[in-house]
Amino acid sequence: MLTITQALYDKIVAHAREDHPDEACGVVAGPAGSGRPERFVPMLNAARSPTFYEFDSQDLLRLYRELDDRDEEPVIIYHSHTATEAYPSRTDISYANEPGAHYVLVSTADTDDAGEFQFRSFRILAGEVTEEEVKVVEAYPPQ
Template sequence: MLTIARALVDQIVAHARADHPDEACGVVTGPAGADRPVRFVPMTNAERSPTFYKFDPVELLKLDREVDDLDEEIVIVYHSHTATEAYPSRTDVSYAAYAPDAHYVLVSTRDETETEFRSFRIVGGDFEGGRRVGAEVVEEEVVVVEPAG
């Protein structure tokens, strides 16, 4: 189960809408070991493509250092699909190797008004030939925490 504040959901969706029709991507980090998404970090899609995304390698290194220095973990890896459903593609699974234990959030902006927001775990498998091999996609419930009052 992914528990996430409404404000973070809104930030992820806004990023996906802003970059549409290209795919948007980024992470949400949080305190190490807490499984609690706190800090929204949008990333540049180095591919600038409607069908592919790749974190800019320099930004990825900077992110990795920050997460280490701040004693954080990658809680969520998110990206958008701009013409298909919010479900991890085979390609998504094969490159889910940087933060294997994260929640993988998929947003679909294929509809102009309705935004799909779903979360998955990508479980098991090995890292072979530069790809994640044999991993399984498991959808999980998303609990959105609304602001108090």
């Protein structure tokens, strides 16, 4: 299960809306080994595409150096789908290389009668996709 604060949830959805019609992408980092998403890191979609995303290689290198310096890891890797449901594509699955991460997808397509955006989380290990529950909280309990 992914537990995420309302503030982080809102930031991810806002980023997806802002970058529409292109796919948005980014990371939410957290203390290494905690599994707790804390620091929102929006990234630039270097592909600038409505059907594909890729992190800029220089931005990604900077991010991983920063994560190492701060003793953090990517807890959430997110991106949006602009015209399809929030479910990993074959390309998304093939690029999933963080076994401990939650892969969050937000669909900016109007996919239900209320026009609500889909916000879904998956674990992707060795090409196998498993959807998980998302629990949105106001704040995390003290550690």
